[in-house]
Amino acid sequence: MEQTDTVTVRELVQNARLKVLQGEDYLERPIVTSDICRPALEFAGYFTHYPAMRIQLLGITETSFAQELTHEKRKNYLERMCQPQTPCFVVSTDLPVMPELQKAAAAAHIPILGTHLTSSRVLGNMTSYLVSRLAKRQSIHGVLVDISGVGVLITGDSGVGKSETALELVRRGHRLVADDRVEVYARDEQTLVGSAPAILQHLMEIRGIGIIDVMTLYGTGAVMPEDTIDFIVHLETWTPDTQFDRLGDRGDQQIIQDVAVPKVSVPVKTGRNLAIIIESAAMNFRANTMGYDATKTFDDNLNRLIKKNSVEDEKDHDK
Template identity: 50%
Template sequence: MVKVRMKDLIDKFNLELISGEEGIHRPIQTSDISRPGLEMAGFFTYYPAERLQLLGKTELSFFYGLEDPLKRKERMDRLCTDETPGIIISRSMDVPEELIEASERTEVPILRSNVTTTRLSSRLTNFLEGQLAPSTAIHGVLVDIYGVGVLITGQSGVGKSETALELVKRGHRLVADDSVEIKQESENTLIGNAPELIQHLLEIRGLGIINVMTLFGAGAIRNYKKISLVITLELWDQKKVYDRLGLEEDMMQIIDTKIPRMTIPVRPGRNLAVIIEVAAMNFRLKNMGMNAARQFSERLTREIQTGDYEDTEY
């Protein structure tokens, strides 16, 4: 599915359309941006035609220095291909006539911006990386707990939404309920948000759909949050052995990123909201180098090795 077209850049960055209006719906497939300096010198062997092309002062100064009109025409003709999504001129510089002519023949849109080349390149890259980042959707609830993005997963009806409601009442912020859209913005960064249709909404069985922002205020919601921890809720299984010390480290892979995961058994009498709240605080402490389970294990090992630990039978 096409995520970004040239028209989106025109609207987002207020770009001026110079020529090639027929091509403004061309798709952009990569966030990489090319500044065709070597191409202006005639070296097109490795020309990345599929990238958005950005011409700044350096490239155009070299181009205007070419005295042979045939070379100037040939360079611009080769710059505009059927793969090229578009060409942007920075600094509000004049657009070469040769480029306009080539654009009209190939329908490659030529745009112009008044922003400096480096700043424009940075803005375009950040926007395209966000829009073209690998994405997926996961059934669950995403809550911001003490600054930690906690993704709560589990089978339908296990109590994810009810737990999220209790967390919101305790002062934490809801990001998404039922469906969480996740983008991998960098190698180890996953950003979650709610689909626009169900943003700020929470579904509670027996109660229906509630608007968290209306009931609890703007401080009870967030539009997006980095996912740092996954907590899976599952019905208590008598035959399963659950981690009691916290030494086991389980990971869940989402797209290409691995996230720490904890499994919390659900049964009557357990306050899931408090447990998840404490899990988020403990996760923060671990990131600060304070791991209570590991410290206890090391202390116990030392006691056993020194002989001070005595096994007492009752």
């Protein structure tokens, strides 16, 4: 099931280094999209495709162009930009607010925000925050652990040992992000981010013990609020007829929100130390991303051995 969060202008002010220039009473207006508009065609009178539901960002270019318009045109265009669904205006670079904008925004109950940052900087800040809050979220059954900088999503059937394995990883110095349910969203076309639902933050359920608070037991260094999902380890109950990847060259992936994430399946069998296995898998994944491939090293060694034996066989034959 996918869901999205909601954001108010007040939350944007608190998280994107903005100040309220006008409209303190209207900060509960909702923001429904992370897209931000820098109005240009609107100051030329073109409103056919005006994205009224977006934050309207006015920088040096937009303000300078508007200042060259007549007072009547500027007043008309700014009034048309103040639609009921427009969340707010943001003025960058400590620019003065145009009087026509002040009157139009006040009449429409739309707040005006300001910042000393340039348009590019504040655009990046707002987009980063809004994408993290408004992106579609998918709830996945699993455990997310940060293992030495690698975000590992541990999946598997209920009761296979995901939480117990994650707890052992925490004891080994790694950090818990989410247990049981992981809320996942795509930060961009190549990056997935996971976090815990608010009700489950820092908590784990261990069968036979119950609910434990990881941060209370192991300290603040044992938890993280969110992490990228770089690698998936799927725990699967071992059976004699199940085939598992022995060389690590199968290249399995799992698609989550159109992002392909590398995946390995690990057989669960009595006596196996899953925490060490998953830790090693994460380290091996990290080595692969840095250009070292143990499977290729094995293939190269094998080929050299075959070639060497072939040469020795030819020499023996010649004798």
